[in-house]
Amino acid sequence: MTVTKKExxxxxxxxxxxxxxxxxxxxxxxxxxxFGAVATRAFNRGFDVPLPGLGKLKPAERAARSGRNPATGYPMEIPAKRLIKFVEAKALSATLNP
Incomplete structure (x- = not known):
């Protein structure tokens, strides 16, 4: 189940x-x-964004790699890209995994 923005x-x-x-x-x-606008600016500068009680969002780099096209099976190069990783807080982890 997903919580909507309105909820x-x-x-x-x-x-x-x-x-x-x-x-x-x-x-x-x-x-x-x-918050979304501030977080976007922080990520563009390479900063982490804390989510109090939950953890933090961290910008990361994914290196270029080779893979296969799932439709054809032919090899292809997957380019490098920037992404956001979530690192959970210890308190959240303890709540989810007692």
């Missing part, structure tokens, strides 16, 4: 209201959108 916004809004920090859904949506 995420609704849940954050409800939980903050329950703890005495009322905030509107529009404000939560703006924060999430801005």
């Amino acid at each position: 995420l916004i609704d849940t954050i809004t409800q939980e903050l209201s329950a703890t005495g920090t009322p905030i509107s859904k529009t404000q939560v949506a703006a924060v999430l959108d801005q």
Whole structure:
């Protein structure tokens, strides 16, 4: 099951209201959108992006390699590329694997 952006916004809004920090859904949506923009800039500069309580997102490089075209079976070169890796926090790992 996937949590949609709307469900995420609704849940954050409800939980903050329950703890005495009322905030509107529009404000939560703006924060999430801005987080994406800030994270993109950080990745482009080679920085990690922390996700408190979850872990961190780290930019990484995948080297060029040779592989096979799954449709034809012919060899092909797969170019190098940049990607994002998630490194989970110890607390999250302990929760998932008690």
